[in-house]
Amino acid sequence: MQTPLIDLQDIRKSYGGGDSPQVHVLRGIDLSIHAGEFVAIVGASGSGKSTLMNILGCLDRPTSGEYRFAGENVAGLDSDELAWLRREAFGFVFQGYHLIPSGSAQENVEMPAIYAGTPAAERHARAAALLDRLGLASRTGNRPHQLSGGQQQRVSIARALMNGGHIILADEPTGALDSHSGAEVMTLLDELASQGHVVILITHDREVAARAKRIIEIRDGLIISDSAHDNPDVQTSANPGALQAVDLRKRLSEGAEATGAWKGELVDAVHAAWRVMWINKxxxxxxxxxxxxxxxxxxxxxxxxxxxxxxxxxxxxxxxxx
The missing domain is CATH 1.20.5 (Single alpha-helices involved in coiled-coils or other helix-helix interfaces)
Known part of the structure; x- marks a missing residue:
């Protein structure tokens, strides 16, 4: 049996303690996700689904339990290795887009590649190709306020794919969109899943969750249902185009150190400062x-x-x- 890309065992997360009351958000999560799966995590506000997403994306650490990514215990990774995971393995799509207001669509998409140390010509070409693939070839020079909500979300999806985005973490990606734009975004996520990306969708909308191949319901910090357990035939079979755990583990062990990233960051900082001054003359x-x-x-x-x-x-x- 193939090693799961993500394997959580008895994950718990608590806040507070000491002088303040302790709040238990996650109360023992066991979850395995394999390459090529399209998973929807459903739950009401306050159920712990966003906290779970932060732990899955290595943005937060659990209070207790074990999180193994591609067979490696995340607790044993140093800060550089965690940064590599967030930069190379994960792609984040947020409800509020989180685009840089003063940057164009292309500049927003290129941002992750700057921190990865990708040469300018290569990241320009890749960003343009991604925007063209998502139907925004004519909008590359537009800033966020010149784009509709659906177009801004497509820009954020292109940004998530810039460094590979083998695992897409989408937190309420249709929450701020009208029904038509939301349907377009969900179609894009369907296509990404069919191409081998792992898509983990966080939502409270069951109609949106129904687009996924596997639905996990969380309530009060516990998984109360999992369609992969209730009906094993629902679980997605391995996609030939999916990047398997062994491949990611090999890349992680090699380090994938970015070369010249500081130069790109310096140039981008100067360029961003000049752009802001020019916009606000x-x-x-x-x-x-x-x-x-x-x-x-x-x-x-x-x-x-x-x-x-x-x-x-x-x-x-x-x-x-x-």
Whole structure:
């Protein structure tokens, strides 16, 4: 039997303790997800599904229990290895899009590749190809406020796929969309699952969850139903295009260190600063004027002080004083 990509054993998560009351969010989660699966995690607000997503995506650590990713215990990974997982293995799609307002669609999609140290020409070409694949070839230069909600969500999906996005974690991806745009986003997730990506959909909408091949219901921090257990025939068979656990484990062990990432980050920081100043010309002009006035005031005060000092010294010299 193939090693699951994700294997959770008795995962618990609590907040508080000590002087504040302890709140138990997850109360013992056992879950295995294999390559090529399209999984929907369903639950009401406060059931613990978003906390579970954060743990799955290595954004948070469980209080107790064991999380094995591609056979490796996540608790034994250092900060660089966890950053590699979040950058290379996972792709995040959020309800609120979380796009950079001052960046174009293409620049938003390229952002993960900058931190991975991907050369500029390669990331430009890949971002353009992803946007073209998602039907946004004519919108590459548009900023988020110039895009509809559905288009912004497609940009966020392209960003999730930029470094591979073998596992897509989608937290309420249709929650802020109208029915038509939501249907388009779900069609994209269907296509990604059919191409071998693991898609983990977090939602409270059972109609949206019904698009997945496997539905897991969580309530009060516990899994109360799993269609893969209730009906084993529902579980997705291995997709020939799916990246198996052994492949990801090999890549993780090799380290996949980014080369030259700091250069890309520096260039992008300068470019982003210049872009923000250019967009907000009036505010930039006022800021520069304030700086000029401030520097000029300091220079004048120093000159007045120096002139007064010399005048006093000259008067003292006229009295014959040393």
């Amino acid at each position: 009036f505010r930039t002009a006022l800021t520069l004027l304030g700086i000029i006035i401030g520097v000029a005031s300091v220079v004048v005060m120093l000159a007045v002080g120096e002139g007064s000092k010399r005048q006093v010294m000259a008067q003292m010299g006229a009295f014959g004083s040393n």
